[in-house]
Amino acid sequence: MIDYDRDGWPDIAVSNDTQPNKLYHNNRTGTFTEQAVQEGIAFNEDGKVRGAMGIDALDYDHSGLASLAIGNFSNEMLGLYHNEGNLFLDMAPSSTVGRASLLSLSFGLFFFDYDLDGRADLFVANGHIEPDINKIQPQVTYAQLPLVFHDLGKGQFQEVGKELGFAKKLVARGAATADFDNDGAPDILLTTNGGPAYLFKNLGGVHNHALRIRATGVRSNRDGLGAVVRVKAANGEQWQTVHSGSSYCSQSELTLTFGLGGAAQAQEIEITWPSGQHDSFHNLAAGATYTLQEGGKILATRPFKK
Secondary structure, rough: OOOOOOOOOOOOEEEOOOOOEEEEEEOOOEEEOOOOOOOOOOOOOOOOOOEEOOOEOOOOOOOOOOEEEEEOOOOOOOEEEEEOOOOOOEEEHOOHHHHHHHHOOEEEEEEEOOOOOOOOOEEEEEEEOOOOEEEEEEEOOOOOEEEEEEEEOOOOOEEOEEEEEEEEOOOOEEEEEEEOOOOOOOOEEEEEEOOOOOOEEEOOOHHHHEEEEEEEEOOOOOOOOOOOEEEEEEEEEEEEEEEOOOOOOOOOOOOOEOOOOOOOOOEEEEEEOOOOOOEEEEEEOOOEEEEEEOOOOOEEEEEOOO
């Protein structure tokens, strides 16, 4: 789900394995118009379809518009489609994201702020589908390293997976993120093909401040799906949409994590609900998860564990 044109109506982006990706624009009448070719996400830069799997949407560069990341087959690289306002441009071929992901076969994928600096990073779970692929393509392996792209700002990323502890090659498939230990930093659950699941605890994110928002609808749906949450703090303004799905065969938690860097509080939090209701909350301290109810009520405050 992605409101790519900021008209207040949710659109739908779909990654399709060996078929053109789809982008369904919401006509506001209960119908949708497919616009992927016109908007630039149907094919790669050579006009070819790719083995697209995981997909996620976020305004990773604070442009005010949500962009897309799509995981693809080996020798195809990730798609990092930047939203230019009336067209998506794939930034991966000219960036570290493309070079680092060229040989990977990506499945699970999502944006998350692992170090809580207020900039969206990107996690990618990788693993090939052919156990003997290296006999045909020696440079490609069956088990592959997960990738983590650290957002350096201004649209630049650095691959830091090994530095963060993702040093073992896995035949990864699904991947999801949640703060399972309530310390404020997003952790990762990763599944493998024919093998165990792995739970990676985030040890570094707690060095910065953060707050977390759980949206609860009244007129809107109970889980707040589709609600747009904007957080203004000393480290800038950021926004996220409460959404389900994305990644690959996975569901991350619906609670949203906002990294505040060195800021000790959010000066203002604005929520636009699917019903059209607008709520504002002021001067909420970092270090807690807030359950915010449609209508402007704080239902609960749960401090992070130290």
